[in-house]
Amino acid sequence: MTSAIETVAVCGAGGTMGAGIAIVAARAGWRTICHDLSMESLGNAARQTQAFFAKSVERGKMSAADKDAVLARLSRTTSLDDLVKADLVIEAVFEDLAVKRQLFSALNIICPAHTIFASNTSTLSITEIAGGSGREDRVVGLHFCLPAQLMRLIEVSSGLNTSQETLERAWDWCSKAGQLPVRTQDKPGFVLNALLIPFLNDAIRAVEAGVASAADIDTAMKVGLGYKMGPLELIDLVGLDTMARLCEAFYPVTLDPRASAPPLLRRMVAAGWLGRKTGRGFFTYDGNAMFGA
Amino acid sequence: MRYAILQKGESRSFPTGDPFLAGASEHAGVTIHLGSALIADDSKAAVLIELGSECLGVHAGEKAGEEGCNVLGFARYRNGCDAPSQLIELVRQPNSRPQAIEAARAVFEAAGFTVVVCADQAGRIIDRLVRPKYNAALRFLDEGLATAKDMDTTCRLGLGYPDGPIERVERGGLVYHHDVTKALFDVYGTPGYAPARRAVVAKQRDDRGLQR
Numbered sequence: 001m002t003s004a005i006e007t008v009a010v011c012g013a014g015g016t017m018g019a020g021i022a023i024v025a026a027r028a029g030w031r032t033i034c035h036d037l038s039m040e041s042l043g044n045a046a047r048q049t050q051a052f053f054a055k056s057v058e059r060g061k062m063s064a065a066d067k068d069a070v071l072a073r074l075s076r077t078t079s080l081d082d083l084v085k086a087d088l089v090i091e092a093v094f095e096d097l098a099v100k101r102q103l104f105s106a107l108n109i110i111c112p113a114h115t116i117f118a119s120n121t122s123t124l125s126i127t128e129i130a131g132g133s134g135r136e137d138r139v140v141g142l143h144f145c146l147p148a149q150l151m152r153l154i155e156v157s158s159g160l161n162t163s164q165e166t167l168e169r170a171w172d173w174c175s176k177a178g179q180l181p182v183r184t185q186d187k188p189g190f191v192l193n194a195l196l197i198p199f200l201n202d203a204i205r206a207v208e209a210g211v212a213s214a215a216d217i218d219t220a221m222k223v224g225l226g227y228k229m230g231p232l233e234l235i236d237l238v239g240l241d242t243m244a245r246l247c248e249a250f251y252p253v254t255l256d257p258r259a260s261a262p263p264l265l266r267r268m269v270a271a272g273w274l275g276r277k278t279g280r281g282f283f284t285y286d287g288n289a290m291f292g293a
Numbered sequence: 294m295r296y297a298i299l300q301k302g303e304s305r306s307f308p309t310g311d312p313f314l315a316g317a318s319e320h321a322g323v324t325i326h327l328g329s330a331l332i333a334d335d336s337k338a339a340v341l342i343e344l345g346s347e348c349l350g351v352h353a354g355e356k357a358g359e360e361g362c363n364v365l366g367f368a369r370y371r372n373g374c375d376a377p378s379q380l381i382e383l384v385r386q387p388n389s390r391p392q393a394i395e396a397a398r399a400v401f402e403a404a405g406f407t408v409v410v411c412a413d414q415a416g417r418i419i420d421r422l423v424r425p426k427y428n429a430a431l432r433f434l435d436e437g438l439a440t441a442k443d444m445d446t447t448c449r450l451g452l453g454y455p456d457g458p459i460e461r462v463e464r465g466g467l468v469y470h471h472d473v474t475k476a477l478f479d480v481y482g483t484p485g486y487a488p489a490r491r492a493v494v495a496k497q498r499d500d501r502g503l504q505r
Contacts, residue, residue, distance in 0.1 A: 145451040153450035180450055182443040191439050191447040195458065198485070199426045212418050216409035220418040223407045224370040224380035226455035231422070258425065258485050 005116075005173055009033040009086035011093050011103060013076075014041025017120060018092035019049055020148030025090075026073045027149075028177040033083060034076045042076040049074070052149060084110050088173060090142060092120040095249055097128060104133040116166055118142040122193045123249040126186045127159035136161035140170045143190055144179075146238060152180045155190045188253045197250050198258035200243065201265070203231035207282070208264040214282040232282040236275035244269050294338070294399040295321035301328040306343055306369035306377060313404050323400050333364065338396035340364045346420075346476035349384045349413045361388030365397050369406070370419050373465025381406045382417040415480035416473070424474050425485035430458035432489050467495035 008025040012018035014036030022045075026032040036042050053067045062070075075082075080103075083089060089111065091103055104117050111117075117139045119129050130139035141157035154174045158167050174181040184190040189197060207214050218230020235243050247261035268274075268281065275281030298317040304327040307313045317325075322338040331342050331352045340363055342352050349366035366384030371377040381401045385394060398408045411417050416424065434441055445457020462470050471492035478486040488496070498504070 151451060151453075153447060155447065155451075180446070182439065182447050184439045184443070184447075185437065187438055191433070191444050192451045194433065194438070195426055195429055195444075195448065196452065198429065199422065202422050202425060202485075206418065206421060209414070210412055211414050211421065212409060212411040216411065217418055217422075219407060220370070220380060220382065220409045220411075221422070223409075224378045224382075224419045225372075225423065228453040257483070 005030065005087040005169070007031045007033065007086050007088075009035055009083040009089045011035045011083075011089060011091040011107075012120075013092070014038065014045050015092060017144065017146060017148055019045035020146070020150075021090055021092055021120065021144055022074060023049055023052065023070075023149040024144070024177055024179065026070045030073065030177075032074050033086060034074060035078070035080065035083060037078060039076065039078055042078070046074070046076060080106055080110055083107060084112075086111055086115055088116045088118060088170075090118045090120060092144075095121065095123060095245055097124050100124065100129045101132055104129065104135075104139065108134040114138075116140060116170060118170060120144055123189055123197075123246055123253070125159070125188070125253075126157050127161065130159045130161060137163040138166050140166050141186065141190070142170060142174065143192065145192065152178070153192075154179045154181045155184045155192060156181045157184050157186045157190055159186055189250055193246065193250065194254075197243075197246055198256060200231050200235055201247065201258055201260070201262055204235070204262040204265050207232070208262055236281035236283055236285070238275065239277055240265060240269050240274045240281055294323055294396055294403065296323040296325055296400045297321040298325045298327060299329040299332070300326075301330075304328060304343060305345070305371055306367070306381075308377070311377075316404060323396055325400075331364065333362075335363060337363060339390075339393035339400075341367050341397055341400075344368045344384060344417075346415070346473055348415060349386060353386065355386075358387055361386035361390070363390050363393040365389060365393055366413065367397065367401075368417065372461060373469035375465050379406055380419075381408045382419070383408050383410045384413050384417060385410055386413050416477045420473055420477065424470065424477060427458050427462040427470060428474060428485060428487070428489040428492075431462065431491045434459060435490060462492075467492045468499045471496040 008030045010018050010022045013022045013034030022032050022034050034042055056062045057064050057067050089107055091100060093099055093103060100119060119126060119141055120143055122143055126141040130136040133139055139159055140162050143155040145151035145153050156171055171181050203217055206217055214232045218232050221227045221230045244261050244265055247259060251260045272278060273280045276285050279285050295318040297319060324337050324340045326342040334340055344366040353364045368382050369377045370380040370382060383397055394410060401408050430444055441459040445460050448454045448457040471488045474486050474488045
């Protein structure tokens with residue numbers, strides 16, 4: 001069953017995380033198929049990807065020829081049938097168990113038997129996502145960090161039915177992609193979000209309770225602890241709507257009160273203050289360029 | 294802005310030899326208490342008192358949400374036995390005088406510190422937010438979610454932190470972590486602040502005179 005990974009497909013590649021994962025794969029040398037439901041979102045992601053690599057060339061991080069080669073390895077499609085040659089499919093679609101299970105079930109018919117299905121879920125169980133896919137032993141968790149094109153860490157987790165071979169192939173792929181895999185158990189939020197989501201909610205609640213201004217809370221974390229980004233600035237980057245959805249996914253499976261969406265977060269989402277992408281969240285912003293180079 | 298210091302014992306914010314201590318004057322518009330009992334002086338632009346885990350209200354008193362004058366609290370953030378950071382958490386009450394806050398800010402900023410202003414809440418900003426996270430990390434370690442090394446690596450690489458939660462809480466001292474979270478738990482009563490098992494064990498060993 002073992003087969004070298006030559007082609008990687010990313011589902012949900014029209015989104016911020018999916019586009020970043022596609023960059024990681026293409027930059028490391030794999031043919032990369034970007035899939036999403038609309039060509040419009042894929043087109044937007046492609047423009048941001050081109051701008052990202054143009055900035056990389058400008059800053060001397062890669063040559064113009066390398067940039068062209070990477071971009072040539074990226075293709076876009078809205079048809080799942082085009083994923084027939086993928087050896088590794090990484091999904092970064094909507095954080096909904098039914099949506100992810102439906103996707104893997106459909107791909108199971110299209111993709112070869114050796115294809116590994118990886119989920120970038122941040123809160124859902126790999127075992128549950130794999131359930132009913134028809135290849136439970138070839139489903140693995142690969143949780144990238146935002147922004148994926150800049151962050152090296154990948155949390156790798158096995159479901160109860162994931163084979164050792166699948167885990168090893170996925171781990172090997174992460175290493176070859178220049179990423180740093182760490183092993184975690186298939187538990188809600190793995191390590192990163194299990195620590196981060198309640199912490200971010202606590203920061204929102206501190207604003208809501210009038211402990212300090214958003215700016216002072218972020219400054220305290222950066223100066224006092226050496227964090228590069230304050231918690232509220234990070235929420236603005238992630239998106240307040242995404243944050244609310246993370247809470248909705250995370251709280252029911254953990255029943256940790258700190259993981260429940262704070263009322264202020266819900267009010268801000270209702271007001272359309274979604275963070276960087278709408279220009280207003282806990283802070284205000286101009287522009288919406290992809291982060292980093 | 295000149296400042297006078299009234300000190301009794303060692304200060305956590307400004308340990309012996311800290312340049313801030315040498316910058317004090319005898320007659321100044323701002324008085325800073327380091328371990329000494331508060332002496333109210335309405336003629337001063339600000340009277341500052343160094344806080345531990347207690348609230349400013351313990352020293353300045355409270356009055357149904359109407360409290361506040363020229364007396365402010367402060368603490369230079371420090372993770373247990375780590376060296377003090379450059380951050381000053383300046384604590385105000387609801388009716389603290391804006392002029393007092395500005396005078397305090399001027400004194401600390403002139404000395405090179407970064408000042409944030411917070412309400413008189415237990416744990417101020419940083420300990421209120423990070424101590425539950427350290428408790429969770431210690432619990433995850435017990436549950437085998439990941440190794441301490443992988444948890445720390447995850448936070449450093451995944452979030453860009455300079456260190457991970459386990460290495461930081463161990464470096465600052467589990468007994469210190471126990472004492473801070475115990476104080477927070479006494480005020481808030483929520484499970485996130487309850488000292489983690491490893492911190493309780495460290496505290497019990499410390500009480501028995503045993504080394505870790």
